Amino acid sequence: MSKDDQILEELTSKEYEFGWTVDFEADEAPKGLNDDIIRFISAKKEEPEWMLEWRLEAFHAWLKMEEPVWANVHYPKVDFQDLKYYSAPKKKKSANSLDEIDPELIATFERLGISLTEQKRLTGVAVDAVIDSVSVATTFKETLGELGIIFCSFSEAVREHPELIKKHMGSVVPANDNYYAALNAAVFSDGSFCFIPKGVRCPMELSTYFRINAANTGQFERTLIVAEEGSYVSYLEGCTAPMRDENQLHAAVVEIKAAKNAEVKYSTVQNWYPGNKEGKGGIYNFVTKRGICEGDHSKISWTQVETGSAVTWKYPSCILKGDYSVGEFYSVAVTNNYQQADTGTKMIHIGKNTKSRIVSKGISAGKSQNSYRGQVHVMKRASNARNHSQCDSLLMGDQCGAHTFPYIDIENQSAQVEHEATTSKIGEDQIFYCLQRGIDAESAVALIVNGYAKEVLKQLPMEFAVEAQKLLALTLEGSVG
Amino acid sequence: MDKIAGQWIIDSLEIQFEAFEKSLNGQGKSAAHQLRKKAFESLVSKGFPSAKSEEYKFTNFTKAIEKNFDLKLNSEASDLTAESIQEFEIEGLEAYRLVFVNGVYSDSLSDQITEDGIIVTSLVDEFKADSKIIANGFGKIADFESDAFLALNTAFSQQGISIQVADKAIISKPIVLYYFGDAQHNEVSFHVRNIISTGKFSEVTIIEKFDTIGTNKSFTTIVNEISIGENAQTQYFKIENDNEQAYHISNVHARQASSSNFKTFTFSLNGAMVRNNLNIKLDGEGIDTYMNGLYLLKGKTHVDNHTVVDHLKPNCHSSELYKGIMDGNSKGVFNGKIFVRQHAQKTNAFQSNKNILLSDTATINTKPQLEIWADDVSCSHGCTTGQLDMDALFYLQARGIKKDKAKAMLLHAFASDVLETVANEAIKTYLENIITERLEK
Numbered sequence: 031m032s033k034d035d036q037i038l039e040e041l042t043s044k045e046y047e048f049g050w051t052v053d054f055e056a057d058e059a060p061k062g063l064n065d066d067i068i069r070f071i072s073a074k075k076e077e078p079e080w081m082l083e084w085r086l087e088a089f090h091a092w093l094k095m096e097e098p099v100w101a102n103v104h105y106p107k108v109d110f111q112d113l114k115y116y117s118a119p120k121k122k123k124s125a126n127s128l129d130e131i132d133p134e135l136i137a138t139f140e141r142l143g144i145s146l147t148e149q150k151r152l153t154g155v156a157v158d159a160v161i162d163s164v165s166v167a168t169t170f171k172e173t174l175g176e177l178g179i180i181f182c183s184f185s186e187a188v189r190e191h192p193e194l195i196k197k198h199m200g201s202v203v204p205a206n207d208n209y210y211a212a213l214n215a216a217v218f219s220d221g222s223f224c225f226i227p228k229g230v231r232c233p234m235e236l237s238t239y240f241r242i243n244a245a246n247t248g249q250f251e252r253t254l255i256v257a258e259e260g261s262y263v264s265y266l267e268g269c270t271a272p273m274r275d276e277n278q279l280h281a282a283v284v285e286i287k288a289a290k291n292a293e294v295k296y297s298t299v300q301n302w303y304p305g306n307k308e309g310k311g312g313i314y315n316f317v318t319k320r321g322i323c324e325g326d327h328s329k330i331s332w333t334q335v336e337t338g339s340a341v342t343w344k345y346p347s348c349i350l351k352g353d354y355s356v357g358e359f360y361s362v363a364v365t366n367n368y369q370q371a372d373t374g375t376k377m378i379h380i381g382k383n384t385k386s387r388i389v390s391k392g393i394s395a396g397k398s399q400n401s402y403r404g405q406v407h408v409m410k411r412a413s414n415a416r417n418h419s420q421c422d423s424l425l426m427g428d429q430c431g432a433h434t435f436p437y438i439d440i441e442n443q444s445a446q447v448e449h450e451a452t453t454s455k456i457g458e459d460q461i462f463y464c465l466q467r468g469i470d471a472e473s474a475v476a477l478i479v480n481g482y483a484k485e486v487l488k489q490l491p492m493e494f495a496v497e498a499q500k501l502l503a504l505t506l507e508g509s510v511g
Numbered sequence: 512m513d514k515i516a517g518q519w520i521i522d523s524l525e526i527q528f529e530a531f532e533k534s535l536n537g538q539g540k541s542a543a544h545q546l547r548k549k550a551f552e553s554l555v556s557k558g559f560p561s562a563k564s565e566e567y568k569f570t571n572f573t574k575a576i577e578k579n580f581d582l583k584l585n586s587e588a589s590d591l592t593a594e595s596i597q598e599f600e601i602e603g604l605e606a607y608r609l610v611f612v613n614g615v616y617s618d619s620l621s622d623q624i625t626e627d628g629i630i631v632t633s634l635v636d637e638f639k640a641d642s643k644i645i646a647n648g649f650g651k652i653a654d655f656e657s658d659a660f661l662a663l664n665t666a667f668s669q670q671g672i673s674i675q676v677a678d679k680a681i682i683s684k685p686i687v688l689y690y691f692g693d694a695q696h697n698e699v700s701f702h703v704r705n706i707i708s709t710g711k712f713s714e715v716t717i718i719e720k721f722d723t724i725g726t727n728k729s730f731t732t733i734v735n736e737i738s739i740g741e742n743a744q745t746q747y748f749k750i751e752n753d754n755e756q757a758y759h760i761s762n763v764h765a766r767q768a769s770s771s772n773f774k775t776f777t778f779s780l781n782g783a784m785v786r787n788n789l790n791i792k793l794d795g796e797g798i799d800t801y802m803n804g805l806y807l808l809k810g811k812t813h814v815d816n817h818t819v820v821d822h823l824k825p826n827c828h829s830s831e832l833y834k835g836i837m838d839g840n841s842k843g844v845f846n847g848k849i850f851v852r853q854h855a856q857k858t859n860a861f862q863s864n865k866n867i868l869l870s871d872t873a874t875i876n877t878k879p880q881l882e883i884w885a886d887d888v889s890c891s892h893g894c895t896t897g898q899l900d901m902d903a904l905f906y907l908q909a910r911g912i913k914k915d916k917a918k919a920m921l922l923h924a925f926a927s928d929v930l931e932t933v934a935n936e937a938i939k940t941y942l943e944n945i946i947t948e949r950l951e952k
Contacts, residue, residue, distance in 0.1 A: 100565070410871065425886035428853060434881040440896045443868035447878065450892040453851075455886045 062111050065089065068216055071116050075219070088215030095209045101372040102401040102433055104241040105341050108279055108314065115217040115250070132207035133155045174232075179263075180225040181236055185253055187223035194225060198256050202285035202349075203323050210281040210316040210343075214250045218283070223249035226261035226292075235467070235491050253284040257292035259325065264295040264491055278303075281316045282337075290325025290352065295333070297490050300500050302338035309368025309397075312340025319346035323355030326381070328448060331358040333489040335498040336371060345403065347376035350384035350412075357386040360486040364502060365398030365430070374404035374421075374435075379412040388419035391483050394430035401433040408445040414446045423453040424482060513514035517559030517573040517659075518573060526556065528666060541641045543649050550586040550655040550665035559659045569844045569876040571634025572660070575758060575784050580700065580730050586942060589613050591724065593620055597689055599722045599748075605935035606685045607719070613693055614670050614731070628680025628713070634671035634704060644673045648706035649948060652736040653764035658788060660760045664732045668704035674717065678710035678740070683934065685716035685746075690733070694756070695725030702732045711740040711768075716935065718748040721759065728756040728783075737765040737773075741795070744772045748938065749787070752780040752945065762788045769795030769824075776933060777804040777833075778948070779814040789818040793827045793855075804833035805929040808841035808873070815844035822855040822885075830863040834929050836922055838872035845877040847892065853884040862892035867899065867925060919950040 031465040060067075068089055072082040097107070176180050180191060188195050205215035222238045238253065257263055261465055267284075280302060288294050296319075305312025315338075321330035348357030359375040377386035386406065394400040400423065408415045421433035434451045456478050464474035480487070483502060528551050532539060560567035562574070588945060589612045596610065609631065610620035616633050624631050637644050655662040692699040709715055723729045753759060759782055767773050779785050787901050791800055806814045820829045835843045849860045866875045879892040899921050907917035926946055933939040 084926070225607060271639045281554060370579070423881075423883070423889075425883065426857070428884075428886045430886070431882065431884040434879075434892070436878060436880070436894070438877045438894060438896065439874070440866075440876075441874045443871050443873065443898055445868070447894075447896040450891070451879070451881060451893075452889075452891040453881055454889050 044448050059124070059191040061114050063113070063115060063217065066486070067115055071217060071219060074116060075188070077185070077188055080196065081188055083241045084200070084205065085216050088212050091206035091207065091214055092212035095212060097209055101343050101403070102399065103341050103343060103370040103372050105314065105370070113279060116219050174295045177230050177233070178227040179230060180223065180234055182223055182396070184221035184223050184254070191225070194256065195223070195254070198254055198285070198287060202287060203283050203318050208318060211283050211318040214252060214281050214283045218250045218252040222253050224255045224263065224265065226257045228258040230265040231261065235266055237263050239268050249280045251282050253282070255286045255294055255296070257288045257294050259289045260291040262293045265297070267296070267298045268301070268489060279314050279316070284317070284319040286321030286330055288323050288325065288328035288330050289322065291327045292325065293329040294319070294321065295331045296346070297333040299335045299501065300338055301501060304338045304367065304369050307341040307367045309340070313338065315339035315342045315344060319344065320349065321347070322349040323352050323357065326352040327354045328352050329356040331489070332375065333360045333486065334362070335486070335490070335501065336361065336363040336373060337501045339371070340369060342371040342373055344373045344374055347378070348386065349378045349380065350386065351380045353381040354383045355381055356384070359388045359390070360489045361390045362393070362486045362502070363390070363400055364393045364484045365395070365400045367396040367398060369398040372401040372403055374402045376405045377417060379408045379415040379417070382411070382413045384412055385416045387417070388421070389485055390421040391486055392421070392423040392432055393426070393479065394423070394432050395426040397429045399431045399433070401435065403435040405437040405438045405439065406447055406449070408442050408447065410441045412442050413444045415442060417447045419449040421451045422482070425453065425455050441510070517577065519577060520559060521555055531667065534829065543638060543641065543645050546650045547666045550662040553656060554659055554662040554666060557659060566658070566817065569842070570784065570786055570813065572758070572760065572784060572786060576730065578827045579728055579758065580698065591691060591693055595724070596620070596689065597691065599691070599720070601687065601720065601938060601941045603940070604685065604687070606687045609672060609688050610902070611670070611688065611690045611703060613691070613699050614703050616670060616672055628677040629682055629919045630675045632673050634673055635669060637673055638669060644675065644706060648673070648736055648738065649707060652738060652766050652792070653734055653762060658762060660732050661734060661762045664702045664704060664734045664762065668702040668734065670701070671704035671706070673706045674708070676709040676713045676715050679712045681713065682715040683828060685718055687718045687720060690719070690721045690731070692723040692729040692731065692757070693725060693731050694723050694727035694754070696727070696806065698728040699933060700730040705735045707735060708745045709739050712742045713740060716746040716748070718750065718938070720750045721753055723754045723757050726754065726756065728758070729753070730758045732760045734762045735764070737763065737767060739767045739771045739773055741768040742770045746774045748776045749816045750942070751779045751782060751785060753782040755781065755783055755812070757782040758784050759802050760786045762790070764790045766792045766794050767798045767800065770797040771795065772799045775800040775803065777816065779806040779816070780945060782814070784813045784814055786815045787817065789816070791819070792821045792823060793829065795821050796824050796826045798827040800827070800829040801932070802831040803929050803932045805926055806835040806843055807926065807946060808843060809838040811840050818847045819848045819850070820860065822851045822858045822860060825854060825856045825858065827855065828859045829861070832929060832932070833864045834926060835866045835875065836869065836926065837866065837875055838869040840872045842873070843875045846880065848880045848882065849890060849892070851883040851885050851888050851890060855885050856887045858885060858888040858890065860888070860890040864894045866896045867922070868896065916951070922950050923947065
């Protein structure tokens with residue numbers, strides 16, 4: 031066996047680190063999807079009438095839609111009637127402090143590396159943890175509250191800030207936007223809500239952790255971030271799931287609104303269970319993420335590190351409506367074994383002098399397929415729009431594929447749009463250079479891949495960057511010699 | 512079930528296909544006709560591309576045809592004479608001329624080619640004889656399932672020529688195919704099919720030129736199936752400078768054998784709606800492929816270039832350069848696909864698409880697309896859209912050159928990247944003159 035094969039073997043036999051489950055008592059809805067299930071979810075969440083109506087409307091719209099098939103991914107059809115749409119860890123009453131939370135839950139988060147108590151003290155990152163669809167703990171609420179920042183679970187926001195939810199929910203991603211967004215709107219169980227008032231600079235990173243625990247559940251969370259005039263917030267999102275043979279479904283919606291001079295930075299490290307080395311199991315990750323730069327000089331920046339999921343279908347987008355607004359998209363997508371990723375972004379230039387930048391780095395190994403799909407659309411009145419896109423692919427092994435589908439649609443003559451893409455493998459000369467200097471092949475690969483992804487990784491907040499680098503090394507360790 | 516797009520056209524075509532079959536007499540049972548039947552059945556079941564079809568997303572040909580044509584497939588005879596077509600010929604080009612009028616090959620207007628190593632025959636005769644050329648070349652490279660208009664052409668085309676170049680033959684003069692649509696009295700529509708095969712170590716240049724005389728509408732489809740032998744050097748030009756009423760769909764499908772060199776040049780200068788499908792399969796090792804294109808659009812012209820280069824075997828090189836200048840209400844569409852299959856290691860594939868928009872009502876939709884299944888490759892694509900460099904313009908104006916003239920100079924320089932790749936002086940000069948005239952007007 032050659033060294034390449036050996037290393038590949040090692041790599042493919044690597045176990046998913048977060049693949050355990052915890053048996054807490056869960057409060058679940060029966061399998062299936064119909065009006066009654068939606069009423070059940072809504073009742074469980076003690077939602078007001080208007081929320082239920084919104085859900086039902088979305089559900090009826092969903093029934094008329096067809097599952098999209100245009101993405102470059104192949105998977106057996108999801109049986110939407112065979113899923114549970116609600117699963118919550120049982121708790122006696124709503125918890126006011128961390129002490130009242132099920133100790134087993136806290137242990138769970140400690141295993142995930144997000145010890146809520148410790149993080150509260152040490153890192154100064156406010157965390158909202160969502161397990162099987164329900165937000166279980168939010169830290170640092172009081173500190174944030176003093177600044178007027180609202181950071182809480184979505185259901186809490188529905189109860190306590192209905193006027194904000196009514197005003198903003200569905201305004202960026204309408205309930206009938208697409209198949210999975212409609213499904214999410216109908217059955218979403220929880221998520222996070224974040225509101226930054228005018229002129230406030232959020233002093234800490236806000237973070238959400240998602241975890242699917244129970245079997246046969248779909249996780250449908252909804253995140254809504256509203257940044258008022260002149261505010262700033264950096265938001266992090268992370269996710270894991272246990273190992274299971276069946277495929278599980280995750281269909282989330284993220285909406286961001288940035289008013290005049292506001293800036294929102296959204297970072298994701300996605301590490302759902304990718305399935306085993308034969309491609310069995312894993313999460314279907316069908317996510318709709320969209321932000322709108324409503325005011326002038328506003329900015330939305332997406333950074334994502336995608337390492338998990340069996341199938342990913344995700345296009346964080348920016349609508350650049352305000353003049354001089356800026357949209358950014360930085361992405362590293364790593365696929366291995368039988369993973370399939372179809373990811374990219376949309377930059378819709380509507381306002382004048384808008385700018386966008388796309389940096390996408392794809393790495394495919396094993397038998398995986400990795401696609402970049404993006405659109406840059408400069409509308410008629412978007413004078414002096416500027417875009418630069420760069421998407422590079424790195425291939426490891428001759429059984430994987432890298433695909434690029436950029437759509438560039440320009441309707442204004444003053445637009446300046448550039449797109450470049452390359453596909454290559456790690457150069458033998460690069461490896462040789464490292465070997466010569468006493469760096470072994472495996473470290474050399476890690477070094478080169480890290481350098482390759484650096485442009486994106488450096489966009490991540492510090493805490494995340496370390497984790498992302500570790501993840502990258504873990505997924506790819508020694509995949510070429 | 513959804514209504515298929517273009518149902519109305521298909522209904523009209525079904526009657527015509529039946530009539531066509533009846534007119535065939537003895538030929539109805541031939542393999543070629545079976546293929547036609549299959550192509551037509553595929554067209555009937557799939558329909559024409561709708562607005563949702565990915566390949567025709569920005570170019571709704573189906574709607575344009577429904578709106579503009581009653582799609583009678585056979586045009587009337589025309590009385591064009593040698594004199595009336597002279598002005599459309601490429602000046603100063605020493606070449607063999609083959610002339611089609613309303614899609615019918617005209618013996619009297621064409622040159623007789625007597626050179627050794629090349630045989631040119633009319634496809635009408637070949638179909639009648641059900642010859643080897645048809646058996647080996649008709650529908651063998653161009654798969655009608657890939658495009659509805661290719662299926663339409665496969666089902667209905669009877670006219671066309673076959674060019675067979677023998678091994679080691681170096682053809683002394685380029686071969687020019689002139690297509691004239693006589694739209695002086697009525698609208699025209701025709702469907703032409705050519706089968707071209709070049710032998711080992713042969714060299715040949717083929718030029719296609721499209722002109723419509725008169726102001727009526729025209730609807731034409733052309734399919735070229737080109738098989739390129741080992742070590743052969745083949746050049747293919749397409750010069751499309753029709754009137755503003757021309758609806759034109761071209762399909763060029765080529766397959767290259769080992770160590771061959773194939774250069775294509777596609778110039779789109781005028782028309783109502785033009786679609787060029789260029790599809791090249793690199794079916795051997797050590798192949799070189801060049802695809803160059805220039806689209807210079809104004810008014811309401813809509814030009815769509817779809818290219819596919821499919822690397823099937825290792826150690827090949829392909830390079831693509833398409834440039835466009837859009838003015839007025841024109842619309843440019845570019846889609847360049849590069850496929851590198853799993854076995855095609857050590858592939859080098861490059862693609863570049865550059866566009867300039869000169870007016871606020873012109874649009875460009877471009878989609879450079881890479882799909883790669885092999886790991887040891889070097890592939891890249893680049894794509895830009897912008898306007899003239901203001902600094903360069905200022906530089907020229909500061910030296911006393913009028914703004915209009917300076918603009919023309921810059922645009923000319925932009926276009927010359929593509930023009931420079933044309934080796935034949937006469938063709939280059941001819942194109943340069945058209946472009947200069949257009950830019951300085």
